[in-house]
Amino acid sequence: MTRIPAAPEANPPRLVELDALRGFAALAVALYHFTAEYSDLYGHTVPLWEMRFGKYGVQLFFAISGFVILMSLERVERARDFVWSRAARLYPSYWTAVALTFTVVTLFGLPEREFSLQTALVNLTMFHELLRVPHVDTVYWTLTIELSFYLLMFVLAYTRTLPRVIPIFIVLVVLQTLAELAAQALGMTFLSRLASRPHLQYFALGVLAFKQSRGEVSLPSALVLVAVSFAHEVFVGSEAPAPVFPVVLGLAYALSRGWLRWLTWRPLLFMGFISYPFYLVHQNIGYVIIRRLEAAAWRPEAAIVVAMTAGFLLAIVITYGVEQPALRAFRQWRRRAGARTAVPSHLA
Template identity: 35%
Template sequence: MSNIPSQFSALKTVPGRDGRIVLIDGVRLIAAVIVVFYHYTAWHHDRWGTATAVQAWPHLAQITVFGNMGVQLFFIISGFVILLSRYGRSKAKFVGSRVGRLYPAYWVGVIITGTLVFFIWQQPSPTLTVGEILVNLTMFQGAFKIEDVDGVYWTLWAELRFYIMILILMSLKWLTPAKVLAFAFIWPLVGLILQLAFPDGPAQVWISQLLMPKYAGLFTGGMALFLIYKFGPSWQRWAALVLSATIAAFHTSIYGPHEAKEFVGIEPPAIAYWLIVLGFFAMMSILTLTRLNRVNFGGLKTAGAITYPMYLLHQVIGWWLIGLLSPVLPRWTTLALVVALIAVAAWGVNRWVEVPFGGRLAKLVEKKLSRHRHETAPAQKGLRSS
């Protein structure tokens, strides 16, 4: 890469043996766990034998009502890590790595959850069809307004759109420090302006789908943090980080209380969401920009490895298990047992699906894309010369 000065240069420091900041793996698991507790003890479902989960957990729900903010933390981490993982990779390798990382565990999650809701327990999705389950296997069901097999899959569509943006930057050769910095300023600002200018109607649908204004600042905040981590601090990079964090906190403070009221029945103050989002950015800054970025101890990589399959499996399957166990076991025992079962299942998916097949799928996709590029290059060259 040294002969391509316009691209990202070598890292200043490479924490850990493989360039990973291992503490981020632990943070990922924490984010997943708080989402799990949100869906089990705060979200409006009746699997505890009460009309809502809040009635079963009136005190715990006052805390776990904020558990859905784990998604915000995931998006910040994604903005940081996706640039870190991009370093030294071609477009084919980037796409291959994303496909190999996302799809094997996801396919297992869709198949297991789809089988559950279609053949065994139809309560969460009584209108789901086999065709819709098959479309879910593409991970692009959000683009076609098709119901997710499991509600948490909506975040994957957001992640995919972010990856597509990164791929576009790579294709345009804009994945340079200066242009990434400009992108980190422009994306959340444009999204905010357009959302305020077109709060309703068809335009808002397109703005939401293409620009994701509610989440743009989370992704770009992670990107700005990466620029500081890799190239060192500057007032422009810190300004991009502060701007992104502020816009992200603003959006979250608007929709956060309303979603809590709708989905949980509790309406926390908006300031709580400001503090949570800004706190996440502060925490990520400390983890990545201080000596903590070199901390490594046993179990952190395992924690990171089971996070994604745990997230994929936990909601509908967990609700079903709670419904089976809560009538015969104490609530705390049921909660602990279901979380443990989901964690074990996540470990199994990682061990027997992601590890053996993720890398193979990534290499296969990279090989196919690289071959296509080489096969089309001569024709493209001839076309230009003509």
């Protein structure tokens, strides 16, 4: 298996600002779902302020992933270790979330979001979208994109081309843009949507931010990557309006320069710590709670508070009861596997 060259600093300190940004993005997405999207789908009993811009927290998530995944790859010796660590991080919480969401929606009902047990079982693979199987919870759409990005980064690590990640991303973003433009010109809407799915332009911002934080990218290369990524947003567009791009770019650049270290508010850091389970369980379960409470004459604001609280509590339980034990078990397994395969020094 391909070994990845060790970074000058094999285990750099954890960047708490990453957790803070994750926490902020998770809260923004949840508020969008509980205000604007819920209003569009089911309608609140009385009008309320809708946080429609919160949906673009997803684009911030993609940029954060670009930063984190490249950082993670520089911490491992073998590309396969990256695969196992991602699986241990993602799947146990995801399986729990699928089971919880399916159970709650099946028991209490949620119009147009009730699915069969077979659908739920296929969802457990996390590749269900590729099989044209609907999501048990629509937030899962981003997981397919994340997995595609992980696969790309694994290939770069395996082929030892990570040192050239910036020029590679320049080429990939250009190809993505040309593919979308060609599909649109030919009236092939399906292919156009398919070409736009990778969201490489946002992952690229995180990748660039990490390389900038290590002083490993030239200014011309950085400017070209930003230019082709922004050109994609201007000429093709995406699920986010063009003004979202410079906002995410600014946050990514501030992260690379260490300008976000003031983001140490403990509640926000804790929100970032539980953000993955929270993201997975908040939407449909929250919708069920809001519908039930509003049907019982609760104010929408109060129902949303209860739904958010339920999401927090479930995320805490999953984080400490599933995610962290799974990660500890994985690390112990890795240590034992390493000890078994170690060659005694007198035989080396």
